[in-house]
Amino acid sequence: MKKWFAVIGDPIAHSKSPQMHNTWFAELNINATYIPIHVQAQDLSRAVESLRLLGASGFNVTIPHKEAILPLLDELDPMAQRMGAVNTVVRLADGRFKGYNTDGVGFVRSLEAQIGTTHRKDAVLLIGAGGAARGIAFAMQQAGYDHITICNRTVARAEALVQELNMGTAISLQQAELDLANYNIVIQVTSAGLNQNFALPFALTHLQRGTVVADIVYNPLITPFLAEAKHKEATIVTGVGMFVHQGAIAFEHWLQQQPDTNLMIATISGN
Structure with missing residues (x-):
């Protein structure tokens, strides 16, 4: 059948x-x-x-x-x-x-297929605290990433996820914007990129050249977030691999x- x-x-x-x-x-x-x-x-x-x-x-x-x-x-x-x-x-x-x-493990496989496994001790910023963020955070923790910061429009939700992980830090979007230079890996973990009128969660003014910037949205392939990161000469990881x-x-x-x-x-x- x-x-x-x-x-x-x-x-x-x-x-x-x-x-x-x-x-x-x-x-x-x-x-x-x-x-x-x-x-x-x-x-x-x-x-x-x-x-x-x-x-x-x-x-x-x-x-x-x-x-x-x-x-x-x-x-x-x-x-x-x-x-x-x-x-x-x-x-x-x-x-x-x-x-x-399978989202979280799929993301980690995709990320490491592009950048290898030598970045697991790097500082990671997750933007978002919903279901996809939870899956990715747990999978990254399981893979050995132990310097994870989570920012979200509602900070309380980021704090709740940090408590579940028993690891990491929760901050506001405004704080993430100010601290962006401190992160080696930045991951846009919301579905906002599906919206044609998508606005960046915060300005990427302080993004450092060569920072690994990933987005979980795969259609469009280059989201507005990745386009801005590419303009800042970041290493971008599209959502296709995940x-x-x-x-x-x-x-x-x-x-x-x-x-x-x-x-x-x-x-x-x-x-």
Whole structure:
């Protein structure tokens, strides 16, 4: 029987997940398909039950549902539970839905594929404190990054994440702007770059040349944040690598096969 998978979110039209997974299905000769489903917040519970009823083999979860979906699942991977966010759901043999978080590990794989593993003791600034930030913060901590500062529009939310990590510092966006020269790695960890009217979280006046600047948004490839960082001669890391690596980890959870990530990154980047 043909398997089918999906990605749910709001918005969803921008997602390249169907293109990526359907390409991998074809490359590995897997009889499956993958579709995007637009799900608004008020419809999330019904959407999950519909996916269960209609026999989805698994699905991805994107903004704004990564945290809200937790109580709707039957089981959580321990790391997803600790992160408080899910982006991948697997249908188990008994029909139950189990949630995983592949975002954080996907980001770390992407970052280190570009800059190597020698920066783990560098000072890191995460901009944002939502579900994606939590996943990335925990994964970076697990990989050995132990100098992490989190800034957020609502400082209390950054403070809460620092407490969960039991590591790091929480500061305001204004303080981050003033202290920007102190950080070797700066990561834009919000979905704001999806908005065409996106305003930078703060001015990059003090950004130092050669600083590693990453954005988790992959469409557009060069977000306004990365464009400004590039203008300041930073080393930029687009969101494509994270997107592909997190998708590959989800693919492995679903089908126990490893897809070709390098070719997919080149394809989506237009190289």
